[in-house]
Amino acid sequence: MLQIGLVFGVCLLGQIVSVLLPVPIPGSVISMVLLFLLLFFKAVHVDRIRQKADFLLKNMAFFFVPAGVGIISQFSEIRAHLLALLGVVVLTTFFTFGSTALTVRGVMKLQELGRSRKRKPRPLA
Amino acid sequence: MNEVFSSPFFGITLSILTFEIGIWLEKKTKLAIANPLLIAVVLCIAVLELFHIPLASFDEGGSVISVFLGPATAVLALSIYTQLSRLKKYFLPVLAGTVVGSLVSVGSAYLLSRWFGLDQVLTDSLLVKSVSTPFALAISPNIGGIPAVTVAAVVLTGILGAVWAPLMLKLFRVRDPVVAGVAIGTSSHAVGTSKAITLGEVEGAMSGIALAMAGLITVLISLFLAHPGR
Numbered sequence: 001m002l003q004i005g006l007v008f009g010v011c012l013l014g015q016i017v018s019v020l021l022p023v024p025i026p027g028s029v030i031s032m033v034l035l036f037l038l039l040f041f042k043a044v045h046v047d048r049i050r051q052k053a054d055f056l057l058k059n060m061a062f063f064f065v066p067a068g069v070g071i072i073s074q075f076s077e078i079r080a081h082l083l084a085l086l087g088v089v090v091l092t093t094f095f096t097f098g099s100t101a102l103t104v105r106g107v108m109k110l111q112e113l114g115r116s117r118k119r120k121p122r123p124l125a
Numbered sequence: 126m127n128e129v130f131s132s133p134f135f136g137i138t139l140s141i142l143t144f145e146i147g148i149w150l151e152k153k154t155k156l157a158i159a160n161p162l163l164i165a166v167v168l169c170i171a172v173l174e175l176f177h178i179p180l181a182s183f184d185e186g187g188s189v190i191s192v193f194l195g196p197a198t199a200v201l202a203l204s205i206y207t208q209l210s211r212l213k214k215y216f217l218p219v220l221a222g223t224v225v226g227s228l229v230s231v232g233s234a235y236l237l238s239r240w241f242g243l244d245q246v247l248t249d250s251l252l253v254k255s256v257s258t259p260f261a262l263a264i265s266p267n268i269g270g271i272p273a274v275t276v277a278a279v280v281l282t283g284i285l286g287a288v289w290a291p292l293m294l295k296l297f298r299v300r301d302p303v304v305a306g307v308a309i310g311t312s313s314h315a316v317g318t319s320k321a322i323t324l325g326e327v328e329g330a331m332s333g334i335a336l337a338m339a340g341l342i343t344v345l346i347s348l349f350l351a352h353p354g355r
Contacts, residue, residue, distance in 0.1 A: 008196060025263075036202035064319060085247075097311075
């Protein structure tokens with residue numbers, strides 16, 4: 001009970017900070033940062049929230065079911081352009097995924113190249 | 126009968142039942158399209174339509190489930206914390222990936238919307254579709270989009286990302302869990318992340334970081350998209 005209270009408390013705090021900030025950052029993302037800081041500075045020990053965190057993470061997909069079902073309330077607004085909309089969604093997701101994957105992989109390789117060069121002794125610039 | 130449907134237990138039970146059917150189908154068929162989230166959403170909508178149950182009744186229970194989205198996102202902090210050494214090592218590639226991915230997402234959404242002949246307002250509604258709903262909802266009206274259309278596009282993107290992730294990983298020959306996580310989180314936010322978690326802890330943690338970073342970067346990009354005079 002204390003575990004779940006701690007997580008919900010952090011979420012409440014995140015919500016408060018989100019409302020106070022001038023830039024749009026969702027409360028859940030701020031809560032994630034806050035919880036990370038609590039863990040990082042050992043204010044909260046990992047074991048104290050591990051159990052509830054595992055429950056939440058394991059069932060995360062399930063928590064999205066009502067949000068997905070909610071699409072039907074927007075159906076009247078999108079039905080006229082449904083095909084074009086789906087086309088945009090499918091293709092942009094594909095491009096975004098591909099460009100991200102290739103960039104991460106490319107920069108990783110550059111980094112490794114840089115690291116292997118550093119290992120050779122050379123005068124400091 | 127209406128009292129039964131507007132009881133919170135109806136929405137909760139229907140969601141759990143349909144999701145369990147989805148899990149069963151996923152195990153049975155091992156097909157990517159048999160994604161529990163996708164199947165649950167489709168079955169729930171079918172039941173509501175078939176029995177003429179208003180969405181508001183379903184949401185009595187649905188909103189109870191949605192409450193857990195915030196905490197579920199927050200506890201990604203735990204995965205990130207346990208993967209801290211990996212994140213430190215790969216901070217630069219992760220940052221570069223989320224920046225490039227977010228730019229490609231907004232850019233391709235603009236070009237494709239135009240290509241498919243969508244008008245300015247619909248185009249503006251789709252620009253920020255790759256970030257999770259709270260981010261997108263905060264940005265969309267500022268750049269001239271219709272929030273309802275944005276929400277629909279965000280949710281569709283997320284579900285598509287979750288369903289497609291295994292296929293795209295194969296297509297782009299991604300084997301590194303860091304690359305996989307960042308690509309999933311950047312292209313399909315928190316819904317995609319829920320799939321990344323099932324692939325492994327590294328994938329989940331990286332996807333969590335990517336969804337937060339892509340969201341922040343997209344907020345920054347949107348500052349340049351605001352139409353003067355609107």
